[in-house]
Amino acid sequence: MSGVCLLKATTGIIAGAEPKLAHAILETYRRQAKLSLMSSVLQLWDDALAEEIEQHAVEIARGAGRILAGHFGKKIEVEFKDEHERDPVTAADKETQEYLTAEILKRFPEHGILGEEGTKEEKESEEPAKDILWVLDPLDGTTNFMNGLPVFASSIGVLYRGWPMAAALYLPWPTNDGGFVLHCHKGGGCFADDEPVKVYESDEPVPSRLIGVPGYFGVGQGFTGKLAGKAGEVRTTGSIAYELAMTARGVLQYAMFGAPRLWDMAGGALAVVEAGGTVMTRFRREKRWHPMGCLVPSWEEKTPTMKELRGWMAPLVVGNQKVAPMIADNVKRRFSLSSLIRKLTWPLRKRKKKPESKPETEPDAGSKT
Numbered sequence: 001m002s003g004v005c006l007l008k009a010t011t012g013i014i015a016g017a018e019p020k021l022a023h024a025i026l027e028t029y030r031r032q033a034k035l036s037l038m039s040s041v042l043q044l045w046d047d048a049l050a051e052e053i054e055q056h057a058v059e060i061a062r063g064a065g066r067i068l069a070g071h072f073g074k075k076i077e078v079e080f081k082d083e084h085e086r087d088p089v090t091a092a093d094k095e096t097q098e099y100l101t102a103e104i105l106k107r108f109p110e111h112g113i114l115g116e117e118g119t120k121e122e123k124e125s126e127e128p129a130k131d132i133l134w135v136l137d138p139l140d141g142t143t144n145f146m147n148g149l150p151v152f153a154s155s156i157g158v159l160y161r162g163w164p165m166a167a168a169l170y171l172p173w174p175t176n177d178g179g180f181v182l183h184c185h186k187g188g189g190c191f192a193d194d195e196p197v198k199v200y201e202s203d204e205p206v207p208s209r210l211i212g213v214p215g216y217f218g219v220g221q222g223f224t225g226k227l228a229g230k231a232g233e234v235r236t237t238g239s240i241a242y243e244l245a246m247t248a249r250g251v252l253q254y255a256m257f258g259a260p261r262l263w264d265m266a267g268g269a270l271a272v273v274e275a276g277g278t279v280m281t282r283f284r285r286e287k288r289w290h291p292m293g294c295l296v297p298s299w300e301e302k303t304p305t306m307k308e309l310r311g312w313m314a315p316l317v318v319g320n321q322k323v324a325p326m327i328a329d330n331v332k333r334r335f336s337l338s339s340l341i342r343k344l345t346w347p348l349r350k351r352k353k354k355p356e357s358k359p360e361t362e363p364d365a366g367s368k369t
Contacts, residue, residue, distance in 0.1 A: 045165065051188065053108075054166040061169060068092055068145070069172075069179070071091070071095075093138050097116070100136050112134065114310070116138065127305060129309055135262050135267070149238075153239055155167075155241040162295045167184050171245055184270055198275050199248060201276075205231050208233065212235055212254070227326075240257055241265070254317065257317075262310075266295070277321065284314075289325070
């Protein structure tokens with residue numbers, strides 16, 4: 001049944017229905033409409049286009065890796081995007097993004113580009129996003145990179161109206177070339193160079209296997225029930241894209257992220273899915289975790305601006321199809337963007353609430369002591 005026919009039928013039935021039945025009918029309609037929309041969106045590109053974009057993304061990502069390898073371990077110019085000097089950007093970030101942007105525009109001049117290291121004008125742009133959008137993080141793990149730790153990634157994710165379509169990520173690795181490119185397109189599987197990769201398969205978390213968690217997340221306090229003390233061996237790498245890639249490759253059995261930006265996750269999240277895994281998320285004002293679909297569900301109603309996409313963030317739990325939902329269900333109260341913000345701003349709020357000292361006064365003569 002088409003969405004229009006289903007809506008007409010629903011309207012007629014609800015008129016005389018009990019409240020609970022009417023609610024159930026509406027929920028059925030919403031699910032059917034969502035599935036219909038998903039089907040129509042995915043049919044708007046064919047496998048040939050997705051595969052072509054993937055191939056170009058692989059070549060471009062490999063070029064980005066060569067630039068980063070040329071800078072790694074050497075003295076490099078560093079600037080900071082914040083007054084506390086905790087958000088660095090290096091000459092390698094800038095050079096890599098310039099290269100990525102130039103290569104994409106040369107090959108696909110009609111496509112849009114959203115890069116982390118944008119100019120001031122780009123960051124404030126109210127221009128509507130183009131249907132096919134390349135989302136770039138030229139160097140995710142900048143602090144590791146500038147300190148000589150080879151744990152970083154250069155991430156490319158390609159979206160069609162918010163739907164992950166293709167991806168390529170360069171990661172340093174002990175190979176003859178010094179690294180590999182993890183790549184995929186929707187429905188085509190995931191590969192490290194030419195080698196197929198799969199997420200780690202298990203029915204529940206394995207205590208001796210590695211997991212990726214944010215540095216602020218206390219695993220001993222964050223899990224309940226049978227997962228307490230058995231969630232896995234904790235690793236915090238300092239790079240979201242790197243941990244997503246390691247989950248797709250089966251090195252990490254699962255990973256959690258509090259509030260990644262679009263450029264942090266657009267490439268790696270699709271890689272996890274194409275490696276046979278699941279990406280659980282929840283958007284603003286949503287209480288329940290759900291498998292990742294369109295990253296911008298409102299796109300069909302109103303095309304977002306580039307500035308709006310820069311503000312995108314959502315928590316993620318990634319892993320195999322059994323473990324990722326299990327982990328999401330066990331951390332849904334503690335592992336949330338709102339709780340993270342409350343935790344980070346607590347010292348500020350504490351200082352604001354601190355009462356002013358009052359001068360001592362003599363007790364009232366008529367009072368009892």
